[in-house]
Amino acid sequence: MANVRLTDIRKSFAKTQVLHGISLDIASGEFISLLGSSGCGKTTLLRMVAGLESVTAGGIEIDDRDVTSLPPEKRDIAMMFQSYALLPHLSVSENVRFPLRMRGIGSREEQQEKVAAALETVQLGHLSERKPRQLSGGQQQRVALARAIVSQPKVLLLDEPLSNLDARLREDMQVELIEIHQRLGLTTIFVTHDQEEALSLSDRIVLLNAGRVEQQGTPDEIYNQPATSFASNFIGSANLVPVEITDSAQGPVAKLEDGQVLHLDPNEAIRGKATLALRQEDLTLSANGMGLKAKVRTRVFLGARNRYVMSLAGHPLRALTANDLDFANGQEIALAIDPARIRVIAD
Amino acid sequence: MNDRTENLLLALPGILLLGLAFFLPIAQMLLLSISGPEGFTLAHFVRFLSDPYYLNILWRTVRLSVLITVICALIGFPLAYIMTKVGPKLRLGLVVIVILPLMTSVVVRTFGWMVLLSRSGIVPELLRDTGLVGRTFALMQTEAAIVIGMVQVLLPFMTLSILGVLTRIDGKLEEAARTMGCSFLQTIRTVVLPLALPGIVAGSLLCFTLSASSFVTPNLLGGTRIQVLAASIYKSVTATPDWPFAAAQAVILFVGILLVLVPYIKLTGAKHG
Structure with a gap:
């Protein structure tokens, strides 16, 4: 030793x-x-x-x-x-x-x-x-x-x-x-x-x-x-989404490249251009709920879970879901995430 | 036509050639060696084995062949090992240098050595001038000259046999040995040598059989005084000429080489079977 x-x-x-x-x-x-x-x-x-x-x-x-x-x-x-x-x-x-x-x-x-x-x-x-x-x-x-x-x-x-x-x-x-x-x-x-x-x-x-x-x-x-x-992408293969963070009446919000808006944790301090690290397992998918609009590209059946590859603001986005969720390719779906689970990385 | 007959047909030219050009002459030689004026006789063998002159030739042939083989292995193994460690370009260069002697005619190559080794040649001159040897020193027509000439010819067989085996050894094994406490030389001894053994044995057999049956190089470099078995066979055929006695000597050479080959074939055969 x-x-x-x-x-x-x-x-x-x-x-x-x-x-x-x-x-x-x-x-x-x-x-x-x-x-x-x-x-x-x-x-x-x-x-x-x-x-x-x-x-x-x-x-x-x-x-x-x-x-x-x-x-x-x-x-x-x-x-x-x-x-x-x-x-x-x-x-x-x-x-x-x-x-x-x-x-x-x-x-x-x-x-x-x-x-x-x-x-x-x-x-x-x-x-x-x-x-x-x-x-x-x-x-x-x-x-x-x-x-x-x-x-x-x-x-x-x-x-x-x-x-x-x-x-x-x-x-x-x-x-x-x-x-x-x-x-x-x-x-x-x-x-x-x-x-x-x-x-x-x-x-x-x-x-x-x-x-x-x-x-x-x-x-x-x-x-x-x-x-x-790099670290967030390598560990847990998180999705990296480029955004611009600004203040709004309800606290900090992240604006995606296509104009969609995502509310962040009120304590988030970073402003300006940044990258959001969204973990695959933290994303909640629904057919017509609240949240970001994304389009389904592919479903990969993993047994216990499904992996959906979607397109969000032109970037591929991957999510792990329960295996009973069933969306068609090309379907428009809503994407929700707990603000506390979003990690913001300043560029 | 089924596969079997097809295979047989394809092999036929080779079998015919082998039969006519190899087995037939060998059989004839065996017959000749035991035939005398009154039919079957072992007189030729008795004559060879009871004459100190011929026994001396046999002993010299064996001794020189062993010596040449050992020297080839001592040079060939490190050379082959280095060849596995250098880059592909340098390796190609080394391979070319090693097999170059095989590409020159045996006569040209041997005359080259005669020039270098003769009394006024560059090698004895140099040795005399540096005071390493006495004034009467000579190299031509000695056993040393035969060994030098033969090692040069046979080195490629040894080197390439060992190289073939060495390139198949996983380099990680040597690294692993180093991390387990082996110095470089210990790694060679405990890992590389044991694994290269099949190549060393195969190369040694080639060297031994080829040098035991070689004729031109020993004859030219050793002269008529220092004879090896192959040269003695040649003399019996041309000078005397005594065909049955030459055949008896050839059989002795043939059997001697078989005795060396059989254990090897048995060993490697057992490993694959």
């Missing part, structure tokens, strides 16, 4: 700069997610912490020790790869024992005890003599997890480890990751592009966009108080 400190990390490949000065303080035992779309630099940042990628400028400290120029093997970290990277010529137990053997941790007997314990943790004790290729994807993934935690590294680095699993297994593994983190308390850096995964697993989320930190905070903060239009 150790803290990790990144100071103004920059990275350039050839002439393109992919990380523009990222500073992060990660507390000992914290589970932190680097969240962002592909190409935002999250994996590069993780690989720099691992020592697999050189640092163009800036510093990395692990456990208050400068490791910026140390090779990976001297950093006392463990990394779990998206492709699991199990060694195909070694059995499951040899794979898990590998970091202990290479780091010279304990005697042979102690190593075998630790391997057995780690495999028990991921419930794979009975498969220890198999070769990786004889295991299913989910099992391989658990072996990779056992191998990552067996040496009790100072920092555990997870590079989209769940993205190759099907939905059911992914949920199981999320629970398993949370439990293992609670039990072992390893400082963990988790890279993902899946906002739900980041929200459910992390103590803190760092949202990256184009090589910069867009926003960081607890999952609750990130979800409920997105600071920028």
